[in-house]
Amino acid sequence: MKDTKTLMNTAIAGALAVGMAAASGTAMAGKPGFEKCQGVVKAGMNDCGTSSHSCAGQATKDGHPEEWIYVPEGTCSKIVGGKVK
Numbered sequence: 001m002k003d004t005k006t007l008m009n010t011a012i013a014g015a016l017a018v019g020m021a022a023a024s025g026t027a028m029a030g031k032p033g034f035e036k037c038q039g040v041v042k043a044g045m046n047d048c049g050t051s052s053h054s055c056a057g058q059a060t061k062d063g064h065p066e067e068w069i070y071v072p073e074g075t076c077s078k079i080v081g082g083k084v085k
Helices: 002-027
Strands: 034-038 068-072
Touching: none
Parallel strands: none
Antiparallel strands: 034 068
């Protein structure tokens, strides 16, 4: 009986964790009033993944054309080397 209860609690906790992970990914898909700006990021300061890695903070080179960061709308085009993604 105790093993069944532990198994059920573990299954429920796992299901909740998966649901929350999916929801948090959706919530960070975009920020209202901001745009993704490529080519202006300092090494280690990117906001999210690219084709070469999958996580924020993993940019290895300053100004890499594929790395991006969120900036207020209308700002990216004013930055030298900035390109709206």
